[in-house]
Amino acid sequence: xxxxxxxxxxxxxxxxxxxxxxxxxxxxxxxxxxxxxxxxxxxxxxxxxxxxxxxxxxxxxxxxxxxxxxxxxxxxxxxxxxxxxxxxxxxxxxxxxxxxxxxxxxxxxxxxxxxxxxxxxxxxxxxxxxxxxx
Amino acid sequence: xxxxxxxxxxxxxxxxxxxxxxxxxxxxxxxxxxxxxxxxxxxxxxxxxxxxxxxxxxxxxxxxxxxxxxxxxxxxxxxxxxxxxxxxxxxxxxxxxxxxxxxxxxxxxxxxxxxxxxxxxxxxxxxxxxxxxx
DNA sequence: ATATGGATTAGAATAGTTCTAAACTTAGAA
DNA sequence: TTCTAAGTTTAGAACTATTCTAATCCATAT
Ligand SMILES: [Mn+2]
Ligand SMILES: [Mn+2]
Ligand SMILES: [Zn+2]
Ligand SMILES: [Zn+2]
Numbered sequence: 001x002x003x004x005x006x007x008x009x010x011x012x013x014x015x016x017x018x019x020x021x022x023x024x025x026x027x028x029x030x031x032x033x034x035x036x037x038x039x040x041x042x043x044x045x046x047x048x049x050x051x052x053x054x055x056x057x058x059x060x061x062x063x064x065x066x067x068x069x070x071x072x073x074x075x076x077x078x079x080x081x082x083x084x085x086x087x088x089x090x091x092x093x094x095x096x097x098x099x100x101x102x103x104x105x106x107x108x109x110x111x112x113x114x115x116x117x118x119x120x121x122x123x124x125x126x127x128x129x130x131x132x133x134x
Numbered sequence: 135x136x137x138x139x140x141x142x143x144x145x146x147x148x149x150x151x152x153x154x155x156x157x158x159x160x161x162x163x164x165x166x167x168x169x170x171x172x173x174x175x176x177x178x179x180x181x182x183x184x185x186x187x188x189x190x191x192x193x194x195x196x197x198x199x200x201x202x203x204x205x206x207x208x209x210x211x212x213x214x215x216x217x218x219x220x221x222x223x224x225x226x227x228x229x230x231x232x233x234x235x236x237x238x239x240x241x242x243x244x245x246x247x248x249x250x251x252x253x254x255x256x257x258x259x260x261x262x263x264x265x266x267x268x
Numbered sequence: 269a270t271a272t273g274g275a276t277t278a279g280a281a282t283a284g285t286t287c288t289a290a291a292c293t294t295a296g297a298a
Numbered sequence: 299t300t301c302t303a304a305g306t307t308t309a310g311a312a313c314t315a316t317t318c319t320a321a322t323c324c325a326t327a328t
Binding site for chain 1: 205207208223226234237238239244248252254256257259261262263268
């Protein structure tokens with residue numbers, strides 16, 4: 001298992017306390033938190049961190065392939081530490097966003113059914129009630 | 135074929151010059167224009183219209199089922215005069231948004247492949263190059 | 269014609285995000 | 299070790315999309 005600093009170095013990125021703190025908060029987090037949520041949580045342990053740093057860090061780590069940004073209907077950007085290809089389920093009641101396996105709708109399925117389009121990416125957002133909200 | 139004023143009246147909405155102008159611009163338009171695009175275009179013929187009116191009109195007509203609002207990754211709200219169920223294709227080059235038939239991914243398909251989720255809505259955005267951009 | 273409730277308007281306010289430029293690390297060279 | 303240069307952080311300003319406000323206007327019913 002790679003450490004935070006190993007991953008940063010592999011991408012020619014300086015290892016800073018702020019980046020490490022953001023990554024540690026995100027590590028294993030499946031909640032798809034917003035930038036503001038990350039900012040507030042990291043600020044507890046790191047009171048002088050700036051919101052701009054969280055935005056910068058998310059952008060930098062996304063470009064490096066260490067994070068993903070997820071956007072769903074009428075919501076702010078959510079940060080996803082799961083960088084594998086997958087879709088999302090949004091609970092219409094509590095707003096929770098969950099991962100859904102990619103093979104529910106693959107590019108292959110689309111190619112078979114959508115002749116005429118040259119599809120490079122497919123993004124699916126499903127909506128309904130999550131387990132907790134039913 | 136219903137006229138603009140017939141549709142407005144059927145929803146207990148006053149027939150105003152602004153609403154008529156917005157609807158006429160949107161009628162048959164398959165471009166998914168933004169509110170600002172609608173505003174600028176309608177303003178040419180109706181110089182005193184306010185941006186707030188376009189926002190109000192879009193919201194009102196959406197609630198009445200006469201329009202749909204579409205949001206795709208990192209983009210502003212687009213207005214869709216096609217209120218049938220369908221998905222979207224976004225050209226990564228020119229930004230153009232096209233309609234894609236709903237049956238590429240129906241709720242049925244999802245239900246079969248996504249056991250455990252109670253899906254009420256499915257939204258698919260595909261990305262690639264449109265005909266013009268290839 | 270008149271009244272009244274809804275519609276329109278300009279601009280202020282808000283939310284999310286990006287930009288700016290000065291101050292401060294980090295990492296590598298000397 | 300120092301030193302340096304490039305990259306990073308920071309607070310706040312700026313920006314963009316959208317909603318709110320409250321005064322004015324006007325569409326419709328009487
Ligand atoms: Mn995810
Ligand atoms: Mn459409
Ligand atoms: Zn829920
Ligand atoms: Zn195109």
